[in-house]
Amino acid sequence: MHELGIVFHIIRTVEDVARQNDVTRIRRVTLQLGEVSGVVESYLQDCWKWAAAKSELLPGAVLTVETIPAVTVCEDCGQQYPTVQFGRTCPHCQSPRTHLLQGHEMLIKEIEAVETGPTAPERA
Template identity: 30%
Template structure:
């Protein structure tokens, strides 16, 4: 499952950060998932439940926020939210756009216990 491998890498990254900060547990983790990332938030939540076992995230509150995808028109440079790859520019109707946000998954922040 796609989301499980993502969840595992989130846990690994958190382990690293916790080690750097010299703490044994993370209180809260905030994730941002782009609406065009192809990640199903519900599936990721489910996968995180599994992946956090015996890790620094075991008792952490996991917050997942969906962030809207943003595209930029290559003609007039307007930036606008998109639901898919085929949305034309609302300004000039141009189909040549570049996705500047919304394809990624980010660890926005980790709240750690000292």
């Protein structure tokens, strides 16, 4: 299960960003995950809950996953098509000369901090 290693990497990155920005608690992390990345979201979520609970900055933090659709382009006819539906063979010209444009990515899109409350200006 490589999802645990991925979660550890995400948490280290989020903790680094939090420290750089003087954030003491994280509420939510939004991850963009390619449709053909090979990561199983349910395993990722289970690993996240376990690992986040052990972090000082992330207990109770939610991991939101947005799927990036897989898109392939054909080198012969130039058409783009949905990878999962049609695979490696172009549905337009039947060419096997194709390559993946998107859908393999894994990106941290957003980190939402817990607000500690606004600091109101003192009144005289």
